[in-house]
């Protein structure tokens with residue numbers, strides 16, 4: 001069984017009514033934009049954002065929406081980087097998975113089973129993956145699942161997730177493999193990129209635990225194998241990354257997400273994010289009717305970041321200054337409130353935040369005065 005005992009019940013499919021409502025929000029002719037592990041990791045990093053939860057749950061293409069709103073996202077992979085990444089992944093999985101198993105520390109893996117996982121539709125593919133995991137665990141030996149498909153219920157909606165690979169060990173352990181194209185130089189890689197990969201892998205571990213909980217003799221490793229190009233070559237090298245912390249944060253955050261039904265129920269009946277039929281003005285109104293929780297971290301994780309940042313700045317929201325500053329400012333929610341409190345024009349002087357701001361403003365005024373005085377003396381000499 002899984003190492004985690006709180007992996008929860010298997011995911012529920014969204015109700016027909018919810019599916020229909022989400023399709024209406026997306027636009028009847030629009031194909032749902034799939035939620036991936038990167039999106040889920042970003043969602044888990046900002047669980048207070050109902051806007052992202054709803055748009056992701058409805059399968060709205062946020063990149064296209066951001067462009068339609070006039071604030072296109074600037075991140076994403078170039079075609080060249082995409083092709084390079086695919087070529088590297090093929091190299092890692094060469095020789096029937098033996099290359100990859102060598103990176104797990106096996107010198108001469110004799111037999112590696114690589115089951116066929118193709119099936120019709122996402123439900124068929126997830127069922128095929130679950131069956132392959134169960135068979136591999138029961139059989140023993142080494143098995144490589146190449147691009148298995150997993151499912152996780154998020155805020156009442158099913159998210160399908162496709163790790164690069166999962167290795168089944170002879171003892172029944174399942175290990176997630178993440179293949180990235182950023183380099184590992186002298187055994188270490190960019191900490192921010194490793195952190196993002198670990199958060200993404202934690203989502204896969206979480207989804208795998210649902211299957212492991214129903215599989216005799218299975219356990220999911222809480223360390224994942226991160227494979228990257230070695231130094232500046234395209235030779236693969238690997239590092240084992242402990243994702244226990246990311247796993248517990250992701251698990252906690254995803255359960256805190258407001259259910260999509262509840263977010264949708266609070267919106268006007270005729271609201272639509274249909275990119276085919278709505279004007280930019282209508283889309284702006286629709287987006288603005290769903291509460292958001294902007295933070296500067298959105299800039300690296302969400303396609304709507306420029307739009308939400310502009311709105312937060314227009315409102316003078318202190319969220320634009322970052323979560324730590326926001327936390328320090330307590331009940332002062334706008335930059336205007338903060339400045340008024342610091343100048344003594346507003347705010348309760350017994351409030352420790354207001355008192356600290358006034359002390360800081362007095363110190364600033366004092367040091368500016370001292371600097372002006374020194375400047376005047378220097379000119380007089």
Ligand code: SF4
Pocket residue numbers: 046049051052292293294295298302303304305306308
């Ligand atoms: S950019 Fe906007 S929609 Fe996206 S997570 Fe941040 S606040 Fe939410």
